[in-house]
Amino acid sequence: MESTPPSAEAKMAPRPQALTVAGSDSGGGAGIQADLKTFAMHGVFGASVITALTAQNSRGVSGIHAPEPQFVARQLSAVLDDLSIGAAKTGMLFSRDIIAAVAPLLREWGGALVVDPVCVAASGDRLLETQAVESLVAEIIPLAALLTPNRHEAELLTGMRVETREQCFAACAKLLEMGPGAVLLKGGHFDEAVAVTDWLALPGQEPIPMIQPRVDTKNVHGTGCTLSAAIAANLALGEPLARAVAKAQAYVNLGLRASFTVGQGPGPVHHGAVLTQARARAEILDELIETARMLEKLPGLARLLPRFGGNIAAALPFASDPAQVAAFEVPLAASADGHIFVPGCPRFGAAPELGVRLAAASASGSGAAWAMPLRLAEATLRGLERAGLLTASVDHGGAGAEERAAGDDFDWDTLRTLQRAVAEGARVDALIDTSGDFPGPTVILLARDALELAEKLDAVAEGAESVVSEADADTFELG
Template sequence: MTVAPPNILTVAGSDSGGGAGIQADLKTIMGLGCYGMSVITALTAQNGLGVTGISAPEPDFVALELTTVLEGFPVAAAKTGMLFSAGIIRAVAPILRRRDFPLVVDPVSVSQSGSRLLEEDAVTALCEEMLPGCDLLTPNRPEAEMLTGMKIASLEDAAAAGEKLLAMGPKAVLIKGGHMESSVVVTDVLCRPGEEPKHLPQARVDTTNNHGTGCTLSAAIASGLGKGLPLEAAVAGAQRYLNRALRASYAPGKGCGPVNHAAGLMPA
């Protein structure tokens, strides 16, 4: 008897270059044995050299995408990525608050090439509407600095930022360590209320083909949660998947290449 894979939903922007956003999420979800569904919040014209344009649908249409998916599919877990505008955030947040599945919020604000993917006036909406009640918030260092207003230069700073973010309402916070200065390891810091911050190190991979790492990690965590894994096990599994994808990364075109989402399907 065939067992159906869990349905994992991504609410994010499209990357025409295929390395990040919706495309990275769906590749990750499938690579981890789940079924992927998508709500597209914005179209981006981009490649490995950068983002040349962004076009977003009306917030009501994004909300319609979301309600239509939720009416047609049982969702095991979801993630959000690029939400782009305050209008889109305020349209989808009330729908997601009625969910009965885990939600990972990746507060995407700037692309790997430096282009802004979250409008400045949307930051408040993100904090007010998306952070409270989400099961996991996954900011990198610049995103955590943006949300907290503090500088993060050490693991101790990351833990302090995590505590500050927990006060905004998420059930857990994972401060990603890829932007921290270390030539040997990348240490993510997992913070949960009433617990000591937990350091989760991985060997740093020497590659410039790291487009889509944050999208990949959050989609992998959502996939693990959708399979019923406890949070820490889902994070650890996602770290392993991303590390393997980084080790197999390559550049399919000009500029920064993506991680290799098929690495999980290859022999070890």
């Protein structure tokens, strides 16, 4: 008898699986709803154990109904008896009896567990009974591969004030004494103007700063749930802990920048923002090619090019990483008749120096999505002025020690400059960068889209032509 060849489905690697043990948010922004969306966006199959039903919307929680603890345990047993759960997270556990029911099963399972010690909703409604805090500390936290408290949860669990860097370190040490493998003390509730620093604490080590740009939005419903679910998803995908945290942070930061309002209160994180970016990738490359052809027809642009040639860059929606910025592989050149010439093809990550600056501009909330470096010359500056465009100088050296330690793949100084302008209600059209790190001093023209970039370039070229000759532009060179 001939054996049946394995089907294509059987040959496929099993899909990673993750589990959320948490409450249900009828408003859809937090709890298991947020967790399952997050799992799906990471390509991970999600299972759920519902610990409580909440009557909830964007304005708050109006009621909580908890199932019998043994039924919660039955849900968990059913999942663990059948599915191959690679990682799990706990959120709202609500009561001491529910904790007592699920803790032995989670202990027997023994997999990578992310514990989000949900105590109070963002609206101020209590999600963990007062008498259950001790049970959480005694029975659940010791099982955690990672504990993810925010500032207020850390204060509740440790009984100490957590405001300064030193107090963060002391709180992390005290939380580690409770038995988790690691602690991520989230920084969203600290008063940091430009960056949000989460502290990753491992036994025997000084906490590591994990930094993301702060997003100015009221739509933060479900942020903590989403972060812990994203960490669990990445652990299920086989990522080591620190990388799982970093990738989860980036996912949440993107979701915050793309967040939206669905009711009368704070809206949710946009869990599907990664799909928006994915759809835009091919479109942006095509648009760059079309824009280059359009710019090649505009007269007078060649004299605006920096000495190193220049480029055109476009960012994905909600970009914050230079890998999310596309540019041409070969620098722009000047043609014989004074027009620009674009000799190469665009790709993402092709111009990392420009990409770092445009990614920061995109993350600032300024609306900038396109950029083109121009020569830092008197002619260019006069052209910008004649065109009525607002410039701002980037104050390099303003980044703090923790921001610098985070690496050079993010331009905190550009972010700070543009965020300041946004807060003042101003719109910056061009950045003046004299640091010499670009390479060389330069002017970076910013725009919301390709058409606006072309219109600004045409206006700057016309303004520059009206004030100095080509020879004068070289004479008045600033960089």
